Amino acid sequence: MNKGNSALKMILTLVVIAAVIALAMSYVNRLTAPIIEQNAKDKLNQSLSEVLKADEYTVLSENDEAVVYGAIKEGQQIGVCVVNSAKGYGGDIKVMSGILNDGTVSKIEILEMSETPGLGANAGNEKFKAQYEGKSENIGVSKTNPGKTDILAISGATITSKAVTEAVNDAIVIAKQWGDK
């Protein structure tokens, strides 16, 4: 007598459990998928209007290296927003840079990073990000006395500072191809 343990009963139990679970999960997924998608869209739009205020944004190009959005205000393209990444201390840092038609940085935003809290993660602070505003090309990183085209590195997080700068410099180069003709 091994009533409770016959192979058929074991298989049946697992199949029934799996079926019920699949049903429940697909139901919740149907319920939440549109909201999750909307959240992602809202977040993107919020970041876009944060780095470069405009009426609407169109995707100009999208590849492995970067996504480029054109920022259109009153029917004219006033600049582009570039989303790209660079290797930081704790993994890739995803940066969005708003770049005006004249090639200067309007504002930058860190979209994703896994830098050390208290050190590299300070790259998310307004004070650090504001340093990029108005810079135009070959931005350098300085630990002590930043010149006109340099930014001051976060103390204890030179690798992070360099990574963000690299992403912004790349973004400026990419923006040149997509600027208003």
Added chain:
Amino acid sequence: MNNFTKGFIKENPVLVLLLGMCPSLATTTSVINAVGMGLSATAVLICSNAVISMLRKLIPQKVRIASYIAIIAAFVTIVEMLLKAYLPELSEALGVFIPLIVVNCIILARAEAFASKNEVLASIVDGASMGLGFTFALIIIATVREILGAGTWCGLSVFTSGYQPATMFILPAGGFLTLGIILGVINLIKEGKKNA
């Protein structure tokens, strides 16, 4: 009642049973994260305990672990989807630790040790007790780490000004130190009770 209070002190999953150490260290960098993690685990624990207790007579011995894992994974996935939809910021902060609730040993341990042998209602109470005990422990660890490491509690400034946060407490090393010292204090209190 005793069934409910045991999870907080006498059988606290983190501080006494030393289960679920990984999320206890990783998600306690801020009190908000700790509460989010604790309550998510509690929700999963209550639901999985209830369902497993209901099915305890139907599930054959030999496939019980597989069944438990499937049931737990289902609830974790549902919680994950709900968090992503309604609390996107929290879900981003907790990241991979939400899906990892599936393998949180507290949940499987309660399924095996309690829900598979007890009535549904008692299992729900057990799940709530253990889950809230887990949350309680996370809040204690996170309070120490956030106040020392960032100078804030729940994001609010604790010190007037001029406090230089000891960043180390937010880093993994600070997590181990905090946990070790808290466990030591608890053992000290227990010893004292025994001797008295």
